[in-house]
Amino acid sequence: MGSKIYSKVFQGVFSVVNQFMPHRQPKVVEGIGSFKKLPQILAENGVKNPMIVTGPRVGKSQYVADLAACLSSSYLYAEVKTDTPVSQIEQMAHLYKEHNCDCIVAIGGGSNMDAAKAMGAAIARPQKTVAELGGVMKVRREIPFFVAVPTTAGTGSECTVAAVVTDEKLGCKFAINDPVLCPDVAILDASLTVSLPATLTGYTGMDALTHAVEAYLNKAYHISNTKEMAESAIRDIFKFLPRAYTDGNDMEAREKMLKASYNAGIAFTVACVGYVHAIAHTFGGQYGIQHGLANAVILPHVLEAYRPKCDADLAHLCDLAGIACDGDDSEKASAFIAEIRSLNKAIGIPEKFNVLDESKLGRMVEWADREANPLYPCPVFFKKEDFERIIRIVG
DSSP, X not given: OHHHHHHHHHHXXXXXXXXXXXXXXXXXXXSTTGGXXXXXXXXHTTOOOEEEEOOHHHHTSHHHHHHHHXXXXXXXXXXXXXXXXXXXXXXXXXXXXXXXXXXXXXXXXXXXXHHHHHHXXXXXXXXXXXXXXXXXXXXXXXXXXXXXXXXXXXXXXXXXXXXXXXXXXXXXXXXXXXXXXXXXXXXXOGGGGTTSOHHHHHHHHHHHHHHXXXXXXXGGGOOTTHHHHHHHHHHHHHXXXXXXXXXXXXXXXXXXXXXXXXXXXXHHHHHOXXXXXXXXXXXXXXXXOOHHHHHHHHHHHHHHHHTTTXXXXXXXXXXXXTOOOOSOHHHHHHHHXXXXXXXXXXXXXXXXXXXXXXXXXXXXXXXXXXXXTTTOOOXXXXXXXXXXXXXXXXX
């Protein structure tokens, strides 16, 4: 009970502070073909030697080659690993300095953008290790000029103040959270998402949905537009994710999903995520499970645990998503959770992971609890036994 009281007090104080904090947002450049404006954006901001940070798949793309050809000087780093380890972040920071780069261009999914953010933090704070920068407001120095170009519609990392990386020695993920990590410019060009395979389209789309739902339910931290941004993302994801998954060339669906991911990112940057993410990070760190997949599997179970305290909110989301149900709040809440399960099934997401090693359970519970409490203002407080129960169900 003491832990719950402490969390509520912490969240109460934070909710007041949150109203007055400077919530940074990037300048948004959007539309089909907007990626081609990147050289002009760099020139207008007085930088000319970017480190282009991406992974092997995107690094081999024609549009990255075309970008490099348009720049008089650049250094391409196309080796970012999924769930980037700390050792790689440190290597990247060294290469940035070695090649005399003066800005960062991150292209790709969440791992690529988060790796670039963490590298920026390491550059800004060279006297600290990456692990020492984990937590909230540990950087507090401006990072190099930063342009983020998402090629997936899921993480929202192009507009968030967090970078999630992996401590490979402990086998766990941790986040660096600081307003200085928010990119200066976000380029939303849906044509870059067309080549994303259907499976990753589904996983990343469910990641965005989880961001939006958790942000919507974290009412204690809402500011003026948080609710509306989350609602917009939820409405569009239910409508357009099945279309983007079924037909990757559906440009309307791709554009709507990219903007929904961005809106969800803005919402959770203010309101935080919740217990779904805390648990998902433990499965990602311990078993390498893709983050969007982990969120998708865990989400309906956590929402069930929140009931009946948030049935009215889930009923509202049921209506917002266009789910047909004429019942009361409880029935609509059930219909909303059922629709998430149906969407999971439609895009090939399993009901559980079947990977759980009992010897790792204790540390997973500890990590999830440490990440979530006292920061995340979830509608129901989870004790360690609650985390354990969910981990066992999905494990």
